[in-house]
Amino acid sequence: MKPAKRVLELPPYIFKEIDNRKNALKQRGVALLNFGIGDPDLPTPDFVVEELCKQASKSENQKYPSYNGSDVFREAVCKYMLARFGVKLDSVSQAASVIGTKEGLAHFSWAFLEEGDIALVPDPSFPVYANSVRFSGAEVYYMPLLESNNFVPDLNAIPDEIAVRAKVMFVNYPNNPTGAVATKEQMQKIVDWANARDVILVSDAAYAELVYNKDDRRSFLSIPGSEKCVVEFHSFSKTFNMTGWRLGFVVGNPDLIGGFVKLKTNIDSGVFDAIQLAGVKALEYLSVCADELMSVYRERKNLLSSVLKEAGIDSFDPSGAFYLMARCPKGVTAMQFTIDLMEKCGVITTPCTGFGKSGEGYIRFALTQPLDVIERLREHLVKLGYK
Numbered sequence: 001m002k003p004a005k006r007v008l009e010l011p012p013y014i015f016k017e018i019d020n021r022k023n024a025l026k027q028r029g030v031a032l033l034n035f036g037i038g039d040p041d042l043p044t045p046d047f048v049v050e051e052l053c054k055q056a057s058k059s060e061n062q063k064y065p066s067y068n069g070s071d072v073f074r075e076a077v078c079k080y081m082l083a084r085f086g087v088k089l090d091s092v093s094q095a096a097s098v099i100g101t102k103e104g105l106a107h108f109s110w111a112f113l114e115e116g117d118i119a120l121v122p123d124p125s126f127p128v129y130a131n132s133v134r135f136s137g138a139e140v141y142y143m144p145l146l147e148s149n150n151f152v153p154d155l156n157a158i159p160d161e162i163a164v165r166a167k168v169m170f171v172n173y174p175n176n177p178t179g180a181v182a183t184k185e186q187m188q189k190i191v192d193w194a195n196a197r198d199v200i201l202v203s204d205a206a207y208a209e210l211v212y213n214k215d216d217r218r219s220f221l222s223i224p225g226s227e228k229c230v231v232e233f234h235s236f237s238k239t240f241n242m243t244g245w246r247l248g249f250v251v252g253n254p255d256l257i258g259g260f261v262k263l264k265t266n267i268d269s270g271v272f273d274a275i276q277l278a279g280v281k282a283l284e285y286l287s288v289c290a291d292e293l294m295s296v297y298r299e300r301k302n303l304l305s306s307v308l309k310e311a312g313i314d315s316f317d318p319s320g321a322f323y324l325m326a327r328c329p330k331g332v333t334a335m336q337f338t339i340d341l342m343e344k345c346g347v348i349t350t351p352c353t354g355f356g357k358s359g360e361g362y363i364r365f366a367l368t369q370p371l372d373v374i375e376r377l378r379e380h381l382v383k384l385g386y387k
């Protein structure tokens with residue numbers, strides 16, 4: 001029995017080949033150093049786990065949750081947006097829970113896109129944007145994120161005939177996989193461009209708290225004009241090492257939130273109340289958690305970039321998120337470099353072509369390994385012989 005066309009037409013999953021090779025090496029007993037997955041090695045803070053246990057045992061939290069998140073959760077989220085970004089929101093109409101930003105982003109496309117529409121998608125980017133656009137029947141127009149433009153889309157390069165049909169633009173800062181952040185001026189230009197063309201701006205702020213310089217912590221919702229066109233997705237996954245919990249939220253324009261929640265009401269039944277309450281607790285101690293986390297990632301990125309440099313591999317100093325993007329040696333493709341690192345050195349990375357064509361020439365290291373593993377990388381890379 002064949003799956004539906006929308007599934008058959010999904011682009012080939014290049015991570016599958018990496019997985020197959022990785023499993024073959026594992027079976028041969030090769031010790032692998034895994035910098036592939038963007039899944040934190042650090043645990044969820046104890047106080048958040050304790051709150052979950054406490055709340056999970058209460059019968060009032062064991063029922064169906066509300067579709068758009070509990071009042072307490074939405075109020076906490078709005079308090080966070082005000083304290084952290086100076087963004088004032090109405091917790092009833094401008095905030096909703098999501099089962100992780102991945103779910104939220106995918107369903108947002110479904111709620112707002114249809115055949116005939118175009119969505120502007122950064123290249124490289126998190127594959128969910130483009131795939132959810134295709135599921136909705138709309139077309140993808142890729143906006144290359146180039147080194148020469150600090151990995152921010154060049155809006156002047158979008159042809160007029162595309163711009164008039166564009167309904168949605170996705171943006172993601174701090175950025176996966178480049179580690180770039182957007183400046184206030186760049187964000188303002190994007191918001192102005194979207195407003196002038198009636199385009200919905202979907203900001204994926206999954207890494208909003210993961211910046212190496214506090215001045216780079218920004219929300220598109222703090223940009224003048226954003227109230228008309230922006231929805232922003234935030235996640236607990238990376239800020240609090242809660243990837244398995246599936247908790248995030250969306251905030252922004254009430255009509256956009258309303259349309260999104262209407263779709264979701266017909267698909268899922270919200271997030272377990274005990275998880276939402278643990279999320280509320282996490283937000284109370286956000287500042288301490290984020291500072292501690294970023295001091296860990298800062299040490300890791302500094303060590304990793306110097307280890308790579310010794311091996312003759314150039315990398316970009318990230319401003320945010322927890323990845324280090326490295327340049328492939330001249331004449332070596334991202335896929336070939338990834339395979340070489342895996343098969344010659346036992347080092348797992350991600351080719352940035354997995355995130356789009358413009359990722360060619362780059363690979364991504366996730367900073368989700370402790371310093372001693374990064375130190376061990378030094379010996380492994382000797383076998384590469386690119387220097």
Ligand code: PLP
Pocket residue numbers: 038099100101102103126172176204206234235236237243247248
């Ligand atoms: N957005 C980006 C850019 C990501 O890299 C990821 C996960 O790696 C997500 C969203 C998904 O996060 P969540 O766990 O909140 O679904």
